[in-house]
Amino acid sequence: MSLAFWLVQTLNALALGGLLFLLSAGFSLIFGLMRIANLTHGAYFMLGAYVGLSVLDASWGFFAAVLLGSLAIAVFGAAVQRFILARLGDRVLAQVLVTLGLSFIIADLCLMLWTGDPMQLAAPAVLSRPIEFYGYVFPGYRVFVVAVSLLVAVLLWFLIERTRLGAMVRAAVDDMEMARGMGIRAPRLFTIVFCLGCALAGMGGVLGGPILSVYPGLDAEMLPLALVVVILGGIGSLLGAFIGSFVTGFIYTFGQALLPDFAYVILFLPMIIILMFRPEGLFGEKSG
Amino acid sequence: MITRRTVTICLAATAGATVLPRRNAVSQSGPIRIGFLTVASGALAAGGRQLDEGIKLFLKERNNTIAGRPVEIIFADTAGQPANTRTKTQELVERNKVHVILGPLAAFEALAINDYIQQNETPIVSDSAAAEDLTQRKLNPWFIRVVPTSAQTTHPTAHYAATVLKHRRIATIADDFAFGHEHTAGFQRVFEDNGGKIVQKLWPPLNVADYGSYIAQIKRDVDAIYAGFAGANGLRFLKQYGEYGLAGRLPVYGQMTTVDEGILKNMDNYALGVISGGWYSAAIDTPTNKKFVESVRRDYNADPGYYTTGAYLGGMAVEAAAKAVNGNVEDKKAFMAALRKTNIADTPAGPLKIDEYGNPIFNVYIRKVERKDGRLVNSVIHTYPNVSQFWSYDPKAFLANPVYSRDFPPAKNLE
Numbered sequence: 151m152s153l154a155f156w157l158v159q160t161l162n163a164l165a166l167g168g169l170l171f172l173l174s175a176g177f178s179l180i181f182g183l184m185r186i187a188n189l190t191h192g193a194y195f196m197l198g199a200y201v202g203l204s205v206l207d208a209s210w211g212f213f214a215a216v217l218l219g220s221l222a223i224a225v226f227g228a229a230v231q232r233f234i235l236a237r238l239g240d241r242v243l244a245q246v247l248v249t250l251g252l253s254f255i256i257a258d259l260c261l262m263l264w265t266g267d268p269m270q271l272a273a274p275a276v277l278s279r280p281i282e283f284y285g286y287v288f289p290g291y292r293v294f295v296v297a298v299s300l301l302v303a304v305l306l307w308f309l310i311e312r313t314r315l316g317a318m319v320r321a322a323v324d325d326m327e328m329a330r331g332m333g334i335r336a337p338r339l340f341t342i343v344f345c346l347g348c349a350l351a352g353m354g355g356v357l358g359g360p361i362l363s364v365y366p367g368l369d370a371e372m373l374p375l376a377l378v379v380v381i382l383g384g385i386g387s388l389l390g391a392f393i394g395s396f397v398t399g400f401i402y403t404f405g406q407a408l409l410p411d412f413a414y415v416i417l418f419l420p421m422i423i424i425l426m427f428r429p430e431g432l433f434g435e436k437s438g
Numbered sequence: 439m440i441t442r443r444t445v446t447i448c449l450a451a452t453a454g455a456t457v458l459p460r461r462n463a464v465s466q467s468g469p470i471r472i473g474f475l476t477v478a479s480g481a482l483a484a485g486g487r488q489l490d491e492g493i494k495l496f497l498k499e500r501n502n503t504i505a506g507r508p509v510e511i512i513f514a515d516t517a518g519q520p521a522n523t524r525t526k527t528q529e530l531v532e533r534n535k536v537h538v539i540l541g542p543l544a545a546f547e548a549l550a551i552n553d554y555i556q557q558n559e560t561p562i563v564s565d566s567a568a569a570e571d572l573t574q575r576k577l578n579p580w581f582i583r584v585v586p587t588s589a590q591t592t593h594p595t596a597h598y599a600a601t602v603l604k605h606r607r608i609a610t611i612a613d614d615f616a617f618g619h620e621h622t623a624g625f626q627r628v629f630e631d632n633g634g635k636i637v638q639k640l641w642p643p644l645n646v647a648d649y650g651s652y653i654a655q656i657k658r659d660v661d662a663i664y665a666g667f668a669g670a671n672g673l674r675f676l677k678q679y680g681e682y683g684l685a686g687r688l689p690v691y692g693q694m695t696t697v698d699e700g701i702l703k704n705m706d707n708y709a710l711g712v713i714s715g716g717w718y719s720a721a722i723d724t725p726t727n728k729k730f731v732e733s734v735r736r737d738y739n740a741d742p743g744y745y746t747t748g749a750y751l752g753g754m755a756v757e758a759a760a761k762a763v764n765g766n767v768e769d770k771k772a773f774m775a776a777l778r779k780t781n782i783a784d785t786p787a788g789p790l791k792i793d794e795y796g797n798p799i800f801n802v803y804i805r806k807v808e809r810k811d812g813r814l815v816n817s818v819i820h821t822y823p824n825v826s827q828f829w830s831y832d833p834k835a836f837l838a839n840p841v842y843s844r845d846f847p848p849a850k851n852l853e
Contacts, residue, residue, distance in 0.1 A: 155654055162650035266484030268670030269704050270677055280683030289681040363677060365670035367481035371645050403651040413643050
């Protein structure tokens with residue numbers, strides 16, 4: 151294997167990890183805070199990509215697509231949380247069914263609105279050029295995706311670790327009863343975090359579009375990856391989602407290249423092994 | 439994902455049961471009833487929509503009448519699930535009493551209903567399923583198809599690569615499922631029989647999230663690659679191939695579906711130059727095809743591709759056979775015999791003749807993606823006339839071999 155192979159695969163792994171982080175950071179926070187396994191998350195990712203596609207078609211530019219894609223999903227997600235999920239309280243099975251059902255509805259809606267044709271979401275030409283570096287060719291857009299996801303990670307870290315809102319979120323994840331006792335308004339917090347998580351998924355969809363393309367079934371392909379990341383990294387932990395995403399990106403990319411016969415199970419084997427020795431995930435809190 | 443599929447099946451089944459009209463009376467003067475298996479939901483829905491467009495255009499052009507009888511067409515959504523396809527087929531046969539079935543879309547669907555069709559002796563004309571053995575080692579007297587086998591178009595593509603463009607070393611990358619295994623095997627066999635070497639074979643899973651890790655593995659010292667993809671994957675792969683700066687540098691041969699007109703319209707310059715063998719191209723320069731392409735553009739604002747044309751040809755085969763039995767499609771044996779003798783000189787895809795195995799003998803067009811009048815098209819650069827599913831091999835010897843697969847013929851030149 152040549153050096154170019156290792157370099158390019160590393161970039162692939164980082165780019166995939168970055169996308170997975172955008173997808174699963176919100177998923178993990180929502181799970182940690184509200185105990186909702188939001189099975190609509192893959193569909194939000196896809197819907198974000200489709201919204202971005204329409205914004206691009208209207209020639210408003212790629213950055214408007216990223217912005218509006220995130221915003222649209224944030225609003226949509228907030229409405230879902232406020233008017234549907236909030237009413238279900240702690241009924242886990244009902245939540246799972248509702249979020250799963252919603253993902254079907256969104257998938258069919260996308261089929262109606264954007265036909266089933268696979269579409270390409272074009273990144274700006276400046277970003278999508280291959281970059282030549284000492285004779286090695288790197289896909290430029292992936293470098294951009296890695297940079298953006300790192301930036302988002304830093305901003306999120308700041309939000310959660312250094313702001314009042316973040317402190318409230320952390321408190322509520324650790325001990326909801328106590329947090330309520332301290333006067334934290336849980337319903338509002340829930341909506342904010344859900345909204346944020348959805349915005350990140352939508353953003354991931356638009357940013358991922360130029361790499362993954364947009365097509366029916368994208369939702370069902372992304373959701374298991376988010377689950378793997380969250381189970382690996384631990385529920386409700388931002389650091390866990392971050393590390394989990396990049397570990398998953400590396401296992402997925404290098405696993406498929408080095409152990410092609412295991413392409414189908416490559417993601418799940420390490421997950422099972424980690425769960426055997428650390429059921430709470432790499433960075434999850436042991437919970438009772 | 440299992441849950442998702444199961445739920446989809448249940449939903450689709452209930453929906454279909456309420457939508458399909460009930461028909462009891464069977465009379466010779468009534469309409470010819472065609473059951474149309476299609477896919478309206480799930481990941482294969484784009485192909486299903488194009489199938490619908492093909493048959494709708496066909497019927498519209500004939501004022502909904504063939505062989506002097508009105509046509510009643512019953513659409514059934516299989517959701518691309520084999521179990522569901524079987525249920526739908528059963529409904530079409532037993533409740534709707536259809537005279538002939540067109541469809542289904544996917545090969546695994548066709549295999550799922552093969553036994554049932556045989557038991558119930560219902561003529562079926564497949565307009566899309568390419569699985570080799572349906573017209574080779576698992577013959578069904580009630581089955582014909584108007585699209586070729588998986589490898590029927592890749593045999594000539596490989597011949598063209600080896601003898602005309604004289605490429606010697608090729609790496610293959612294709613979807614890891616039966617269709618991908620079959621057309622890649624056919625490409626490999628003819629390419630190696632003509633002096634070429636397949637030096638690398640890559641099999642990304644059908645639903646792989648990212649082709650990046652596979653593209654990075656492609657050997658850079660090959661003359662060209664063969665990229666065999668179906669559905670959305672052709673677009674996804676070629677786009678990423680361009681992203682890595684390989685488009686235009688390392689030539690690409692494709693399966694027809696890699697650059698099908700149905701997805702070509704959403705591709706960009708990175709697809710330029712891809713060479714593929716197809717039984718059809720929207721760019722075929724005959725009056726019949728020009729008229730067909732104009733109609734499809736007018737009605738659906740798109741170029742016809744694999745599915746649209748497949749369904750249209752399915753309609754043509756049914757029409758020709760119905761005419762041959764003077765509209766008496768109730769005589770199933772005679773109708774089926776006429777279907778098996780389909781021989782139409784002038785279709786949009788060129789001449790269409792069904793061989794003794796129920797598989798079409800077609801012209802195979804070597805096509806190259808070019809930009810004309812602002813849109814990407816599959817320009818025809820060479821034509822192999824009257825290609826059979828056995829290529830230049832003796833049918834008996836061909837059938838004595840195992841069916842094409844991931845391991846057959848064995849790859850002896852991997853490096």
